[in-house]
Amino acid sequence: MNPKPPVQYVLVRADLPIVIQLVQVGHACGEAIQVAPISRETHIRLLHVADEAELRAHSSKLAAKGFHHALVCEPDAPYNGQAMALATEPSIERISALGKLFYHLLPASFLSDRKFYCDFECAEMDGACSK
Numbered sequence: 001m002n003p004k005p006p007v008q009y010v011l012v013r014a015d016l017p018i019v020i021q022l023v024q025v026g027h028a029c030g031e032a033i034q035v036a037p038i039s040r041e042t043h044i045r046l047l048h049v050a051d052e053a054e055l056r057a058h059s060s061k062l063a064a065k066g067f068h069h070a071l072v073c074e075p076d077a078p079y080n081g082q083a084m085a086l087a088t089e090p091s092i093e094r095i096s097a098l099g100k101l102f103y104h105l106l107p108a109s110f111l112s113d114r115k116f117y118c119d120f121e122c123a124e125m126d127g128a129c130s131k
Contacts, residue, residue, distance in 0.1 A: 005041035006090040008032065009098055011105070013055055013084060014048040018110050020084070024072055028087035031070035042090045047105040055083045061101055062088065 012021045049055045059071045068089045073081050
C-alpha cells in the first residue's frame with residue numbers, strides 16, 4: 001500500500017491579472033517549503049480567493065491553527081505590500097483539517113478569460129484565431 005502523497009494548498013487572489021497570479025503562486029509554493037527536496041508525488045491544490053482581505057483572513061486562520069504557511073506580499077508598485085498568494089507546506093499530516101478550512105473555495109481557473117485563451121490559441125496557431 002502506497003502512503004498518501006503530500007498535499008500543498010495554494011491560495012491566490014482571483015482579482016489579479018493571470019500572469020501576476022501565476023508568478024505569485026510560484027513564489028508562495030517555494031517560500032512555504034521548509035524541508036527540501038519535496039516528494040515528486042506532492043499534490044498541489046490551487047484555489048482562488050476573491051481578494052486580499054479574504055487571503056489575509058485565511059492566513060490568520062492558518063496561523064491560529066498552527067499551520068506553517070507562507071503569505072507572499074508584493075513589495076513593488078502597483079501592489080506596494082499587498083498580500084498576493086499563500087501556500088501551506090507540503091504535508092501528509094492534518095490534510096483533512098486543511099480541507100475543512102478551504103472546502104468552500106473554488107479551484108483556480110484561468111480558462112474563464114476568453115481573451116487570454118484567444119491570445120494563447122492565436123500564438124499557438126500562428127495568428128489564425130477565430131474569435
